[in-house]
Amino acid sequence: MQVFSRHFYSLMRKFKVFLTTLAFVWLWICGFWAIYRYFGSGAIAWLGLLLNAWALPLWMLLRSIWPEKYRGDQRESAAFAAVLAGLAVVLLTDTDRGQPVYLAICNLFIFLVYLFHLSAVRHPDMPAVDSRFPELVVTSCKIWHAEEYARRNNFCGLLLIFLRGRCCADSRALIAELRELSPHLQKRSVGLVLFSTSPASDWGGSGQLAAEILQLESGACANLPFVVAGGAPLLPCSRTTAAARPCQWLLDSEGVVVWRHLPHNYRTPGSADLLRSQLFRLEE
Incomplete structure (x- = not known):
């Protein structure tokens, strides 16, 4: 049973890594699609979608390049604010409730899943306080x-x-x-x-x-x-x-x-x- 449990959690961890990578690839592609559609239509909603899609990838990129300057937190507040701001722009400007609205809501869902699931850590039984630390x-x-x-x-x-x-x-x-x-x-x-x-x-x-x-x-x-x-x-x-x-x-x-x-x-x-x-x- 322990062997099955270990292999199961190992498979789930690999799945989480795959989903995290897929989520960031999707957000980058969605941003490029928003740029393409903006130059084709001139609709402000696509700029809102661009902000909504690239907020998290760009924030994580900044943190990766300058970790001493840009610090994260439990909710990645800076990126979260930008994601919501982009969604607000889309909702206010896309009066037809077209593709930008659905994509922006999808991106918000991906952001929340990343925050509270894909970056979560599961700790097994660890050495307790007042016990000796293992070799x-x-x-x-x-x-x-x-x-x-x-x-x-x-x-x-x-x-x-x-x-x-x-x-x-x-x-x-x-x-x-x-x-x-x-x-x-x-x-x-x-x-x-x-x-x-x-x-x-x-x-x-x-x-x-x-x-x-x-x-x-x-x-x-x-x-x-x-x-x-x-x-x-x-x-x-x-x-x-x-x-x-x-x-x-x-x-x-x-x-x-x-x-x-x-x-x-x-x-x-x-x-x-x-x-x-x-x-x-x-x-x-």
Whole structure:
């Protein structure tokens, strides 16, 4: 039964990746169709449809190029406002209730499905608070053990952050925020360890961080709770089909979990302010 369940959820994850890719392809095509029809008819409704269709793809593109400048949230408020504004223009100008109206409503539906389903994260049974953090398998099949790592580096605690991947704008935005958190971690002698399924060389912008970056072995059984097989986006820059589940862990010097954050959406992996506010737990 467990084997069937694992294969079922693996198939569903791949289906979600496919649907996400299909949704963005549709929105881009719909925008180009709106441009074509606008120059053919001159109807303002098509410009409204263009705004409605391209709001999300352009917003995500901006976030991908400049993750430090453009930050997302649970509702992707900037894109949501543009989608609704485009729909309003279409409803006000397309008095015949023609193709632009139906396409704009369809795009709104796709946007909502993306927000609340296609980008959702399902966490399996994870280590509980007050339990020991498990061993992980990193590149070259090496075993990483939290207590041993903390003792070897003389840390009073560890902050573990699992990043979805290099192509995830939210992961890169969090990397940028962590630069401001580094002094607080060093002051408290807390070690920062970043895990992902991407090679450490992919995180070139993390050079200013006092952190160790480790690549998880995607197929290792010990890593199964933290790695999603087939969860990486279908992008040319994706070197692997696996992605890490975004989550954050605060451990004491003995490798015991004192706090954890398991976000329900990969677009909201947690912030540096949230992490800073939890450091007091190591003093209790």
